[in-house]
Amino acid sequence: MGYLDSLLISIRTDDYFKYKIRDSLLLPNYSLEINLLKKNIQSIDSTIFRQELQAARLQSRLNLSIIQIEELKDYVEKSKIALEKSIFKKEINFIWEDYSIPSPKSIFSITFESLELNWKLFLIQIGMQKISAIISALILLVTFYLVISTLKKLKKDENETNEGGVFSRIRFLKKNPIIGVILGLTPLLLLLFEISYFAFMTFSLAAQVILASIIIFRNYEKLIFLKWAVGVIVFLFFTVSNLYWEIAYQERMYYLIGNLLILAVLVGIKTKFKSELVEETRLITWVRNLTVLFLVLATVANILGRFSLSKILSIAGISSFAYAVVLYFFVKVLTEIIFLMIEKQKNVDYITAYLNFQEIQRRLRNILVIVAIFIWVALLLQNLSLNKYILGSLTEFMDQERKLGDSTFTFGSLFLFAGLVYLSSLIANNVSYFISLNDQNISSAPQKKLGSSVLIIRLGILTVGFFIAATAAKIPLDKIAIVLGALSVGIGFGLQTIINNLVSGLILAFEKPIQIGDDIEVGNMTGKVKEVGIRASKILAYDGSEIVVPNGDLLSQSLINWTLSNKRRRVELIIGVAYDSDMKKVKELISEVLKNDKIMKFPEPKVHMQNFGDSSVDFRVLFWVESMDIYLDVRNEVMNNIFESFLENGVEIPFPKRDLYIKSLPELKKSQQEENKKSPEE
Incomplete structure (x- = not known):
């Protein structure tokens, strides 16, 4: 608009319009052009005026929308403050009293309206951050390909060798490669998104809990899965109710039944998630106990008519336990993914694979556990509606x-x-x-x-x-x-x-x-x-x-x-034979044994007569092996073959011998003298 205004002003003030026409024959044409230009300018002026009116109307609508948004924010903030002030106050009657629901809508209509609205917000969040979504999808696809191809290769190699190795160390990815990759990468991929709507995080967490259910079904006992399935059903109901835009007291009894059901499952559980590391088992147990505490407090608050407090504690309790299990699998599966990526090009035996897996798990565990605890605490504070208060207080203290x-x-x-x-x-x-x-x-x-x-x-x-x-x-x-x-x-x-x-x-x-x-x-x-x-x-x-x-x-x-420039190693043996042996034959037998594929041809093996010992003629045997790692095995094999060859060809390997000459035995001489002294009658 500003550009067009300046253009029109420059046209009006142009010196061209001040010129005088000397040739009268050109005057009609000049006048015609001037009139045509005036009409075009008037048309442009009217168009600009209409556009300015349209822009003013749009600006008015925008200002109205901003005012409505600000009013809505004020309403939400005031409602939040009012809820926080009244959270410990009695909102509804005690459980044993008769009561009527102060809500004109049914629980089903509230649920469907909330789901529809939050699903739209979820799609809006995805649409606002398409680049993050595309990057996440590409990372998942690449990881799918690498994991599945590596697992196929390792399984094929170990089936051919009939030995346990890398594949035997994989627990969750082996049965659930696609689900495992999603569960192992999603908590990290969520960090790529700037989460503007609570619905985005809620649907993401619910999807991760469902994927964890599939892993539990395929890797644990049926009894554990059934108890977990009960918890997942209650978790999904609590999650959906957490998306409600208005208070629905009709769900009070549902919350009470759900809390009691989860408490019965958690208190009755004897078999917990097991791990090679004691700290992980302790972590799951600690989260379980914390969940029981939250649900007990929620049940008491529900009975006493503190519905909002009961709802917050119920959602915080069941969500903290469910997502703690999800993060447990996140740590385990991501460790397996990294282990696979490292070991896929290595030919290792079972013991080496086991030691490598334990070391990688030990090194990565601390980092991944810190990340998991950070995510879990953030979600717990958000479910308790304490995240802004804690973050504000912490920021003020730190700054x-x-x-x-x-x-x-x-x-x-x-x-x-x-x-x-x-x-x-x-x-x-x-x-x-x-x-x-x-x-x-x-x-x-x-x-x-x-x-x-x-x-x-x-x-x-x-x-x-x-x-x-x-x-x-x-x-x-x-x-x-x-x-x-x-x-x-x-x-x-x-x-x-x-x-x-x-x-x-x-x-x-x-x-x-x-x-x-x-x-x-x-x-x-x-x-x-x-x-x-x-x-x-x-x-x-x-x-x-x-x-x-x-x-x-x-x-x-x-x-x-020994291995600065290469891994070759020279082996030296000292072999002794008897003096009456055929020395040429001995040398031939040793040289024949040294014709071994594991012994290097260059430098060629050497057999030298080394020394004339006290009881043997010593031969010095020298040969090279390709690797330091096998020289003991080759040395053992050569010595065994030399011994067997000597035994077959009658070559004696001497050993020290001593002859003992007995001149007299004092005790025997003394006993003979005593016998001679005895009388013949005796």
Whole structure:
């Protein structure tokens, strides 16, 4: 509009209209053009005027809608305040008294109207965030494909080998791959959405509870499923009633029956969700007890006529228990998905798969449980209508400035700093672990390993995390530099050993004398490198023990790395034969045994006469094997074959012999003398 107005003004004031026509013959044409232009300008003016009127009408409607929305917000806020003030007051008669329902609508009409309205709001939420919905769908589809293809491959491989492995460690995905993926990813995918309507969250939670019911049906006993099914029916009814836009006292008896039914199921349950980890069983038990407490209080409030309070406690109780079970499966299934993605390219036996699964579960469990607890507490506070109050109070407490000397700080900045540093530490530790798993998988290709470079990656993550935490918490870096400078004096005197180990760790990272998975000897310690840390490294000894070696010792002591450039290993045997043996034949027999596919052809095996011993002629047998991992098995096989070959061909393997010559026995001589002294009569 503004552009058209300025254009018309520029046309009216154009100098073209001030020109004088000298040629009178052109005057009629000029006049005609001027009149035509005036008509067009008048038409444009009228069109602009109509558009301005239309815009004014739309603006008026918009203002009216904004006023109505504000009035509706005020009404909702006033109703909420009134409800909060009267929540502990008696709203309806006691349960034993006669009463009439103060509502003109039936419970069914209220239910259908609420469902219809909330379903529209749900679709509006999806339409408003199409990008988040598309991204979520793509993530689910890709994960479906990866999980199902991996499960088929693992099942086929283990059926061919008849050995348990990765597939045997999968519990929920094995029977329910599609449902498991949805249940394992949905709590995280919901974080992609900006939830504007309560209906969106309600329908999402109800869908997750239904999917969890299918997993329970396929993985647990029928009795457990039946009890869970009763709880799900009550949960769905409570969830639908929580969407009502008006109070319906008709549902009072339904709530009372539902509460008593769930209490009977929970109190009578003897078989709980079992887990290899005691903490998870305790968590389910604790949530169960909390649910019982909420439902008992809700039942008492219902009997005493506090209907709104009873409804809030009932919904909070049953929802907290149902979603705690959903989050339990979320932690389990997501752990299985990550385990599958890591192990799908590895050829591992049952024991290795079991150990890897336990370690991955241990590392991921803390992170996933923290996420699950956060989601569960947020939903519980929302169901109790305490989320805004708690969040407001917590925000006010965290953002309040406090003074310590001349410095000001807030608890929010301190917690943010500590949380980001802890998060960077978790990320660094888990990244190093998963890289070590990858290095173990490609142990035959040392050039592809990251090895001790993991230490640099860990230090990089920790350093970046520290600076991000300091920046996010608004901590001046110059003050951090002053503190570090002050600490350097104490570090120089009291922490020399620790600093030495830290610097040694950096040297190990850059020089790479050892890699994760290498077989090394340091002093009297022998084993496989499991982890190269910032201060110390871990060596997994061949007897299963884990040895923590300071990085300084790895550099100060003589270090033998059997697998620095390759995994080949030379095996040496000393074989002794009797002096009367045919030495040429012995050498031929040993050389024949060394013609083994597991023994390398180059360098070729050697058989040397080594030594003339006290009772044997010693032969030195040398041969190479391709991998350090099999040298003991090959050595055992070669020794057995040599022994059997010698036995078949009559070659004697001597052993120490001693001849004993008895000159006299004092006791025997003494007894003979006593017999000679006796009389003949005796």
